[in-house]
Amino acid sequence: MxxxxxxxxxxxxxxxxxxxxxxxxxxxxxxxxxxxxxxxxxxxxxxxxxxxxxxxxxxxxxxxxxxxxxxxxxxxxxxxxxxxxxxxxxxxxxxxxxxxxxxxxxxxxxxxxxxxxxxxxxxxxxxxxxxxxxxxxxxxxxxxxxxxxxxxxxxxxxxxxxxxxxxxxxxxxxxxxxxxxxxxxLLGMPGSLVSSTGMDALTHAIEGYVSRNGSIVTDALNLHAVRVIGEAILEASSDTTNISAMNRMIQASTTTGIGMSNGGLGLVHGISHAIGAQYDAPHGIVNAILLPYVLEYNWIANPKKFADIAQALRVNTWGMSVEDAAKAGVKRVKELTNEVGIPAKLSEIGVSEDSIEILTDIAFNDELYMGANPRRATRKDIKDILTKAIGSNRSNEQLSSDKEKVAVGSAN
Ligand SMILES: [Fe+2]
Missing domain, CATH: 3.40.50.1970 (Rossmann fold)
Structure with a gap:
C-alpha cells in the first residue's frame, strides 16, 4: 500500500x-x-x-x-x-x-x-x-x-x-x-499528435497511480490527471482549436509527469521502451496500443485502484463489485484508445513476432519498470502480453471477452 x-x-x-x-x-x-x-x-x-x-x-x-x-x-x-x-x-x-x-x-x-x-x-x-x-x-x-x-x-x-x-x-x-x-x-497542431501524446500522458497517469513506488501525493496527481485527460482527450484530438481542451490536456500531462517522476511507471513503459529502441517507433502510439493489454494483466494486483480509474474515466460503476468496476475501467481504456484513432495492434506499426524474444528480454531486465509494476511479471507473462498486442486482429468484443478469461486465469 x-x-x-x-x-x-x-x-x-x-x-x-x-x-x-x-x-x-x-x-x-x-x-x-x-x-x-x-x-x-x-x-x-x-x-x-x-x-x-x-x-x-x-x-x-x-x-x-x-x-x-x-x-x-x-x-x-x-x-x-x-x-x-x-x-x-x-x-x-x-x-x-x-x-x-x-x-x-x-x-x-x-x-x-x-x-x-x-x-x-x-x-x-x-x-x-x-x-x-x-x-x-x-x-x-x-x-x-x-x-x-x-x-x-x-x-x-x-x-x-x-x-x-x-x-x-x-x-x-x-x-x-x-x-x-x-x-x-498548441492550437491547430495535428489531432493525431494529440491522440498519441495524450495517450502517453494517460499511460503515465494510470501506470503512476498503480505503481508500487507511489505515495498518497503521487496518487493525487495521477488520479486527477486520469480524470482530466479522460474528459478532454476526445475534445482536444477532434478539434485542436479547442483552447479549453488543449489547456486541460497540457496541464494534465505535466501534472502526471510530476507524479511519474516521483512514483515511477510500469510494464507498459518497460515494453514500449524496448520497442521504441528496437524499431524507432513512436512512443505514444506504442504505449497506447500496449496499455489495455498490460492493464488486463495488471488489474488483479490492485482491483481497488483500477476501480478508482474506472470512476475517474466516468464509467458508471454503481452496483458493481470492485473487481467488475476494475475490469470496466480496463475496457473503457481500450475503447478510448480506439476512439482517438490509435491502431489496435503493434503489427500495424511494423512490430514483428520475430522480435518477441528480444523485446521480452529487454523489458524483463528493466528493473526500473518491472519493480514499480503492480504485478511481478515473469518472462512468460511479458511474452504473452506481446503476443496478444502484436498479433491480435480481433474485434473489441472478442478482445474484451478474452481479457476477462486471461484476467481470471492469471489471478493466482
Ligand atoms: Fe511515456
Missing amino acids: NEFNNMEFMAKTTLYTGSGSLKFLKDAIAKYGWEGNILFVTDKGIEGAGILRKVIDSLPGIQEKSKTFNDVKPNPSVTATNAIYEKHKDDGIQNIIAVGGGSVIDTAKALAVLFTNGGSIDDYFGFDLYSNEPLPVFAVATTVGTGSEGGHATVITVDNSDLKTKQLVFGEALFPKAAILDGEL
Missing part, C-alpha cells in the same frame, strides 16, 4: 499555465541570469509551425545571443545527442530553451549535462552521475504527453552497442527551471 512507502517527493520546476503564459518565459530566465549565449533546441515541425518564432519573439534582444539546433529526431540517441554537443560546445552556451515535445526536452536536458561535464551522454546513465551542475533548461511544451517538462529524467536510445535499449539519465538538477504550458501555442 502506498501510504507505507518511504518516498522522496521532488517538484522543482516552476510552471506557468494557461493561455498566453509564454509571456512569463522572459522573467523566468531572468531569475537565472542572461550571461552567455542561449541554445534553442527544437525540431523541424515545431519550427515550421511557427512556434519557435513565437518563443523567440517573446524574448526581446535574444536573437543576437542565441544559437538554434532545429533537427531533433524522435527517440534521441547517444550518437545524435553527442553530435549536437560537439557542434555547439564552443558556442558559449549558458542556458538552454527546449521548444518541443519529449524528444526535444530530453535532448535539451542531456545537452545540459554534457555542456558542463563533457564526455558522452552514456557516461551519465543512472542517478546523479555528473560532477558539475548542468546548465539551466527552460521548457516550452508543445505536445500533451511527455511530462519531461516537469521531471528530472531524460530518456536516450543506446545506439552505440549491439543491443539497442533506452536508458535514463536522472538528476535533481535536471528538472527544468521553468516550464511554459501555454495552450495557445
Whole structure:
C-alpha cells in the first residue's frame, strides 16, 4: 500500500499555465541570469509551425545571443545527442530553451549535462552521475504527453552497442527551471499528435497511480490527471482549436509527469521502451496500443485502484463489485484508445513476432519498470502480453471477452 512507502517527493520546476503564459518565459530566465549565449533546441515541425518564432519573439534582444539546433529526431540517441554537443560546445552556451515535445526536452536536458561535464551522454546513465551542475533548461511544451517538462529524467536510445535499449539519465538538477504550458501555442497542431501524446500522458497517469513506488501525493496527481485527460482527450484530438481542451490536456500531462517522476511507471513503459529502441517507433502510439493489454494483466494486483480509474474515466460503476468496476475501467481504456484513432495492434506499426524474444528480454531486465509494476511479471507473462498486442486482429468484443478469461486465469 502506498501510504507505507518511504518516498522522496521532488517538484522543482516552476510552471506557468494557461493561455498566453509564454509571456512569463522572459522573467523566468531572468531569475537565472542572461550571461552567455542561449541554445534553442527544437525540431523541424515545431519550427515550421511557427512556434519557435513565437518563443523567440517573446524574448526581446535574444536573437543576437542565441544559437538554434532545429533537427531533433524522435527517440534521441547517444550518437545524435553527442553530435549536437560537439557542434555547439564552443558556442558559449549558458542556458538552454527546449521548444518541443519529449524528444526535444530530453535532448535539451542531456545537452545540459554534457555542456558542463563533457564526455558522452552514456557516461551519465543512472542517478546523479555528473560532477558539475548542468546548465539551466527552460521548457516550452508543445505536445500533451511527455511530462519531461516537469521531471528530472531524460530518456536516450543506446545506439552505440549491439543491443539497442533506452536508458535514463536522472538528476535533481535536471528538472527544468521553468516550464511554459501555454495552450495557445498548441492550437491547430495535428489531432493525431494529440491522440498519441495524450495517450502517453494517460499511460503515465494510470501506470503512476498503480505503481508500487507511489505515495498518497503521487496518487493525487495521477488520479486527477486520469480524470482530466479522460474528459478532454476526445475534445482536444477532434478539434485542436479547442483552447479549453488543449489547456486541460497540457496541464494534465505535466501534472502526471510530476507524479511519474516521483512514483515511477510500469510494464507498459518497460515494453514500449524496448520497442521504441528496437524499431524507432513512436512512443505514444506504442504505449497506447500496449496499455489495455498490460492493464488486463495488471488489474488483479490492485482491483481497488483500477476501480478508482474506472470512476475517474466516468464509467458508471454503481452496483458493481470492485473487481467488475476494475475490469470496466480496463475496457473503457481500450475503447478510448480506439476512439482517438490509435491502431489496435503493434503489427500495424511494423512490430514483428520475430522480435518477441528480444523485446521480452529487454523489458524483463528493466528493473526500473518491472519493480514499480503492480504485478511481478515473469518472462512468460511479458511474452504473452506481446503476443496478444502484436498479433491480435480481433474485434473489441472478442478482445474484451478474452481479457476477462486471461484476467481470471492469471489471478493466482
Ligand atoms: Fe511515456
